[in-house]
Amino acid sequence: MTRTRARALLTALLLMGIQATWIAIPAYACGCGAMIPRTGHQLTVSEETSAVTWNGRTEQIVMRLSLSGDSRDAAWVMPVPNRATAELADPALFTALAKETEPTHRTRHYFWPRDGDWPLGDDADTDGAAALPGAGAPSGVNVVGREHLGPFDVARLTATDPEALANWLKDNGFKLPGRLEQALRPYVDQSWEYVAIRLSPADRDKPLAGQLDPLHLTFASDRFVYPMRLSQLARNAQHLNLYVLADHRMESRSPIGGSEPKVTFAGKLDSPPPGPLAELAGDTRYLTALSQDFWQPQGISGDHVLRRAAHDTPYRRVVYTDELLTVGPGIPVWLVTVLGVLVAGTGGALLRARVRKGRPIIPPPPVTVPPPIG
Structure with a gap:
């Protein structure tokens, strides 16, 4: 076995071990909100991507989650500053965003052969450069809205007491982690409301898996905020992909306990064609794509508050392909x-x-012998 194949086998075994560890852990939180599976079941949020925009008065968040695990249904709770409306979003939005932010591909040439090039062998490395039931509400909780959206049953709640909110959700079939009440306290103190959603596949005999239909939330807000505090309940590392539509390049005021947010794209939109991206962007013409890791979610200290960056310098990733x-x-x-x-x-x-x-x-030349002396 060549060294290259041995490294590939070791990497595959390591990734299988990490994946097995993640699947065995209940997903009590995702990047935006709290995800609660049925008791005794596991659920993992394998990917979360969100697009946000704010016009100074109203904020919109479109979220898409990908799940894996053995739970046939789950509850998802997201805090919002004010009364929210919820509707299904067009999945084509994220296709358009991915196209707008795709990296530039360039080729770099090298002179001397490397591992995998003749005559050093042909084992080239391949490293990659990518519905809550309507039970009666206890004191402290009001159901202010309810609708069925595709596979989602959406309840919009207000709560003056985090314990009352936790009990209401529990009475509707979900056991919440004990730390949720403490995590909800700052939102209750600020009189925030909640969007509570029951996720259930069309086929009740199959567990939640794959990519869910994206949800579009709209609410009034006096600041550009992306709720993240509940992610401190997560037991596994969290990864956030965030598309920010605004008039200028945007940034977060603070890493809020995660790695420094990394800009993966920044630039003006060239009048996107009619469709979900153009509808969400409206009059805004600048797109900033941010990526962030939270290796220790318990260290998350608050919500992302977005602000204008010091400059509007455009940025696009460059992916190089090395060729002999x-x-x-x-x-x-x-x-x-x-x-x-x-x-x-x-x-x-x-x-x-x-x-x-x-x-x-x-x-x-001839050798001249001198005459004898005598």
Whole structure:
């Protein structure tokens, strides 16, 4: 087994071990809100992508979650600053965003052969450069709205007491982690409301899995905020992909306990074609894509508050593909160079030998013996 294949096998085994660990852990939180599976079941949020925009008065958040696990249904709770409306979103929005922010691909050439190039072998490495039931509400909780949206049963709640909210959700079939009450306290103190959603697949005999239909939430807000505090309940690392539509390049005021948010794209939109992206963007013409990791979610200290960056410098990722420098029909330039040097060296040696052979042989001067002294 070559070293390359051994590394690939070791990497695959490591990834299988990490995946098994994640699946065995209940997903009590995702990047935006709290996800609660049925007692005794597991649920993992394998990917979360959100698009947000704010016009100074009203904020919109479109979220898409991908799930895996063995739970046939789950509850998801998201805090919002004010009364929210919920509707299904068009999945084509994220296709359009991915196209707008796709990296530029360029080729870099190298001269000398590397592992996988002839004559060093052909084992090239392949490293990648990518419905809550309507039970009666206890004191402290009011159901202010309810609608069925595709596979979702959406209840919009207000709560003046986090314990009352937790009990209401529990009475509707879900056991929440004990830390949720404490995590909800800051939102209750600020008189925030909640969107509570029961997730259930069309086929009740199959567990929740795959990509869910995206949800579009709209609410009034006096600041551009992306709720993240409940993610401190997560037991596994969290990853956030956030598309921010605004008039200028945007940034977060603070990492809120995660890695420094990384800009993966920043630039003006070139009048997107009619569709979900154009509808969400409205008059805004600047898109900032942010990526962030929370390796220790318990350290999350608050919500993302977004603000204008100091400059509108555009940025687009560049993905390089390394290729061996060749000439003609795939002939390596290094081979042509080496052969050329060898031919030149051999030719020079033969020429020097021929020149030496063609010269007349000049005898050495005679040795003069001095006469004897006497």
